[in-house]
Amino acid sequence: LSKSGDRLFLAPAADEATDLVATSAPLLPTGGAGAQLLPIALPGAVVVALSPTHHVLLDLSQGAAQPRVLWEREWGGPATCGGLRSGAQAILACVAPAAGGSALEQHTMLVTAGSVESLPSPAGASLDFASHGAPVALFLGSYAKRDSTIAQRALVVSSTGALHYLADGACAWTRDESLAHVEQLEFVDLPRGRDMAALEHGPQYGALLHMLSGLVGLSLTTGVARASAEHVGAGSTRLLTQDAFGFNKLAIVRTRASKVVALSALDGSLVWSTLPTLDGERVDVLTLTIVPAPSSQLTDLALVVRTRVPSGGERYAVVTVDALTGEQRGEAHPLAQRVLWTIPVGLNAHVDAATAATSPVLALVLQDFSVTLVPDTAAAAEAFEAHARTSTHFFLLDRAEGLIKGYGLAARAPAGSARASFAAVHRWSFAPPPSARGLSVCALDSAEAVHAPVRVLGDRGVLHKYLNPNLIAVGYTQTGRGGGASSASASAELSVHVTVLDGVSGAAVHDFVTPRAAGPLRLALSENTLVAYARAAATGAPFVSVTELYENATEPSYMRMLVSGSDPDAEAARSAFEPRTPFALSAAYYLPVDVTAIGVTQTAKGITPRHIMFALRSGQLLALDKRFIDPRRPKGPPSQADKEEGLAQYAPSIGLPPQTSLVTHGLEVANVKGMRFAPTVLESTTVVALYGTDLFMARYCPAKEFDKLGESFNHVALLGAVIGLGAATVASTFARRRKEVNRLWR
Numbered sequence: 001l002s003k004s005g006d007r008l009f010l011a012p013a014a015d016e017a018t019d020l021v022a023t024s025a026p027l028l029p030t031g032g033a034g035a036q037l038l039p040i041a042l043p044g045a046v047v048v049a050l051s052p053t054h055h056v057l058l059d060l061s062q063g064a065a066q067p068r069v070l071w072e073r074e075w076g077g078p079a080t081c082g083g084l085r086s087g088a089q090a091i092l093a094c095v096a097p098a099a100g101g102s103a104l105e106q107h108t109m110l111v112t113a114g115s116v117e118s119l120p121s122p123a124g125a126s127l128d129f130a131s132h133g134a135p136v137a138l139f140l141g142s143y144a145k146r147d148s149t150i151a152q153r154a155l156v157v158s159s160t161g162a163l164h165y166l167a168d169g170a171c172a173w174t175r176d177e178s179l180a181h182v183e184q185l186e187f188v189d190l191p192r193g194r195d196m197a198a199l200e201h202g203p204q205y206g207a208l209l210h211m212l213s214g215l216v217g218l219s220l221t222t223g224v225a226r227a228s229a230e231h232v233g234a235g236s237t238r239l240l241t242q243d244a245f246g247f248n249k250l251a252i253v254r255t256r257a258s259k260v261v262a263l264s265a266l267d268g269s270l271v272w273s274t275l276p277t278l279d280g281e282r283v284d285v286l287t288l289t290i291v292p293a294p295s296s297q298l299t300d301l302a303l304v305v306r307t308r309v310p311s312g313g314e315r316y317a318v319v320t321v322d323a324l325t326g327e328q329r330g331e332a333h334p335l336a337q338r339v340l341w342t343i344p345v346g347l348n349a350h351v352d353a354a355t356a357a358t359s360p361v362l363a364l365v366l367q368d369f370s371v372t373l374v375p376d377t378a379a380a381a382e383a384f385e386a387h388a389r390t391s392t393h394f395f396l397l398d399r400a401e402g403l404i405k406g407y408g409l410a411a412r413a414p415a416g417s418a419r420a421s422f423a424a425v426h427r428w429s430f431a432p433p434p435s436a437r438g439l440s441v442c443a444l445d446s447a448e449a450v451h452a453p454v455r456v457l458g459d460r461g462v463l464h465k466y467l468n469p470n471l472i473a474v475g476y477t478q479t480g481r482g483g484g485a486s487s488a489s490a491s492a493e494l495s496v497h498v499t500v501l502d503g504v505s506g507a508a509v510h511d512f513v514t515p516r517a518a519g520p521l522r523l524a525l526s527e528n529t530l531v532a533y534a535r536a537a538a539t540g541a542p543f544v545s546v547t548e549l550y551e552n553a554t555e556p557s558y559m560r561m562l563v564s565g566s567d568p569d570a571e572a573a574r575s576a577f578e579p580r581t582p583f584a585l586s587a588a589y590y591l592p593v594d595v596t597a598i599g600v601t602q603t604a605k606g607i608t609p610r611h612i613m614f615a616l617r618s619g620q621l622l623a624l625d626k627r628f629i630d631p632r633r634p635k636g637p638p639s640q641a642d643k644e645e646g647l648a649q650y651a652p653s654i655g656l657p658p659q660t661s662l663v664t665h666g667l668e669v670a671n672v673k674g675m676r677f678a679p680t681v682l683e684s685t686t687v688v689a690l691y692g693t694d695l696f697m698a699r700y701c702p703a704k705e706f707d708k709l710g711e712s713f714n715h716v717a718l719l720g721a722v723i724g725l726g727a728a729t730v731a732s733t734f735a736r737r738r739k740e741v742n743r744l745w746r
Contacts, residue, residue: 040083042090044113045070052078052134055094061113070116071109082138082154088112091119091142095135095156102126104135104166108152122169132176133159133257133275133282159282160257160275178273181256182691186290187265187678188250188299188323190242240271240324245708246604246681250323251689251697252301258285260303262326265678265687265697272326276303276319279332283307283319290323291344291362299323302362302374304339305332314338318362318374333374337367340396341407341424345373345380345388363388363422371409371422381422385411389422393470393504397441404430404441404474406506428506436476436497438519443503444471449606449679450527455550458641465528466549466582470503473530477519494518494537500530500549510549510584517543524612526600528582529626531612533595542591546629549582587631590653593622596672601686601702604679611702613688615675619668621690623661623700628654669694683707 038047044061057071073079079096089112098105104127108119137157142150156164161177242248249265262271276283283305291302301321306314316335321328343363362374363384373380388409395406406428412421432439446469454462480493496518499511514534522533530547594617601611601623612629614622633650634642670693678687680699684707690696709715 038081040081040092041085042083042092042111043085043088045111045116047081047083047092049081053096055079055081057092057109057111057116059114070111073107075105078134078136078159080135080138080156082140083111084140084142084152091140091152092116093121093138093140093152093154095138095154097127097129097134102129104156104164104171106154106166122166125164125166125169125171127156127158127164127171127174129158130275131160131273132162132164132174133259135159135164160255160259176273178255178257178259179253179261179695180693182253182673182695183256184254184288185674185676185689185691185695186252186288187676187687187689188252188262188290188301189246189678190240190248190250190324192242244681245685246679247685247687247699249678249687252288252290252323253691253695254285254288258283258305260285260288260301260321260326262323263695263697268695268697274321274326276305276321276328278305278307278315278317278319281307283317287339287342289342289344289362300329302342302344304335304342304364306338318364335364335366335372339364339366340369341365341394343388343392343394345384363392365394365407365424369407369424371424373422384422393427394424395441395443395472395503397439402432402434404432404472406430406501406503408504427504430474430499430501430506432474432476432497433478435479437479438477438521440475440519440521440523442473442475442523442525444469444525445602446470448526448602449604451606458639458644458647464551466509466551466580467528468502468509468580471509471525472501472503473523473525473532474499474501475521475523475532477517477521477534496521496532496534498523498530498532509580510547510582512545512547512584512586514545514588522595522598524598524600526610527606529600529610531598531600531629533591533598533614542594543588544591544595544629545586545588546626546631547584547586548631549584551580551582585631587629587633587650589629589651592654592656593618597675599675599677599688601688601700602677602679603683603686603702604681605683607683608686608701608703611700613663613675613677615669615672615690619664619670619672619694621663621669621675621688621696622657623663623702624654624657625702663688663698663700664690664696667694667696669696 035051036049038049040047042057045057045059048056048058050056053075055073055075056069059068059070062068073094075094075096076099077097079094081092081094083093084091089110091108092111093106093108095104095106097103104125106121106125108121110117110119135156136159139155139157141153141155143153145151151168154166156166158164161180163175163177165172165174240248240250247266250271251263251265253261253263255261259273259275261273263269264271276285284307285303285305287304289302289304291300301323303319303321304316305319306316308314316338317332318335319328319332320330341364343365345361345363361380361383364372364374366372373384389411390409392409393406395404397403398405405426407424408427409422410425412423450465450467452465453467454464456462475496475498478495478497480495494516496514497511498514498521500509501507502509514532516537517534518537519534524531528549530549532545532547533542534545535542591614593614595614596617597615599613599615601608601613610626611623612626614624616622627646627648630647632642632645633647635650638647638649669690672690672692674691676689676691678689680687682705684701684703684705685699686702688698688700
């Protein structure tokens, strides 16, 4: 089919050297650039989709010079066609949403060379198009009934990836496969229930009551979690509250088909799902941002969506969705241009509650680098200026120029406006060399909890960590300039370059080069640690390098700490524009596995030792204690101080990890795209999610459950001891008072 959609080119399949034969006249006067030739095998005919709602069956049995329209249909909604050929005839079926929008309309035809005959079509099957989208593919099959008649069955694929099996005019089953194409995953904390809030802020006897109720199996936490899980399937969110340990969370998933799904982190059950719309039309969800709502007990989702207009352009808007129910809050906020960056703004007393009750405050950087506030009110501008503008810095990858550009936000007062507006201002640029390839960028999570600013050594010395929440790691593979003829010389000229930048000033904090190495490069940042994964250029052996950044190894001024009660140097405010050059400790280790993604565990307070998570090419998730790849592992036999830190003697290869290090156990996640972590109330536990073609979620304890009683704990003995101590206290108090009364009577 020609690009203009009005001419068809034919060539005999048996003779590839024959020139293409074009139709002498346009096929249809209504043909256009959006026309598509459907890959359906029909005898002497083809199906052309002039638009998603307009299909034409063309007869080509008389040659390309004499095309003829056998059948034409304009549907009320997006339609799809499928065929089943047997010898000189074929069955062609087309399905589309019926006029009411809740049933599937089907039209079936028998196609032979030069003719078409309508066949009895089954009644419209009932399908939920609002949840699964319009049909995009149709596969036909035939089977023999008991009365020796031939019937057709169909498999319909929706735009969200859902599969619908149709037989005898009814939908036998539906399987939602939208989670096979996850593009983004975010965790949302649920609001706390009344019972948990009362136990947290109530008197001490309330905590004792909670402990006793848990000992006898009537824990309020378990009750709330169980009730939430039971009501998830029914779509009820009344009891979707946070448990005492913080395990009950929502995993919000954005799929490739722009479907937003909420799953329970307790058991993976479906809480809600939605297909966002804009003025009744399907949209493409580009980004998903978690934004706290005006009430601290609620959370909203801000979706930046895009839809296409009939003139060929695009329209952008922000749609706000309730994280607990999936329902849209208020009206969509239109945007003039494409969004480059989203910035959630923390709400406070400055924000008018009546204005922000139906929408969170969100700042968006548009394509012209202007900043739009949603909602665009004076209160929102005041909150943005007070809490977000000066502390917000971001970077963008300019692929056209091959640069990484950093931006800050500035206020400007346009003429004739009483309220200041904001714009993104270019601050710095980083230019990789022209020979760089396989660029990889990683940013530090500024919300990561850091327990201690120092690392205590085994000899009681300290290393002061280089802590900068604005760190950015940039890595790439660079080829040499020699261009050797042999493969050995070519691999020797490859090297991996990694540079750590300050996201505010763009200054290079640290950089290193690994010679005779190549990508693909994987990076991860946590606190003052950089983990980089690459391969040896000559052998392809995978290895991981670990770099820790420290400011100095000096002792703090204990005399000043004794006088003032704190360390003035540690508490002094520092600017990102002041030069601070840390020193680095680095080491590299060979890995026996291929890695596709890297992550670092996160906990509520950062006290628990961090584990490095490696998503393997085999589809499994490997957890590795950071001490195994610590850059301070001694080259010789470990000293007593090294043993106190848990450091073993350095070895260039880690070796095959034990099966107990696999978080996924026997499960596999194909085509891993990323991983996410969410801390819980328990410091020992974090929730990890690995997503790709499959989705895996689990609770993980890097240092076991040190802050929770085990299942084998003798609760009966503890309850008996508490009751016994209580009875002894009451008895001793009564005896003491009686003795005191007797003494006074003497």
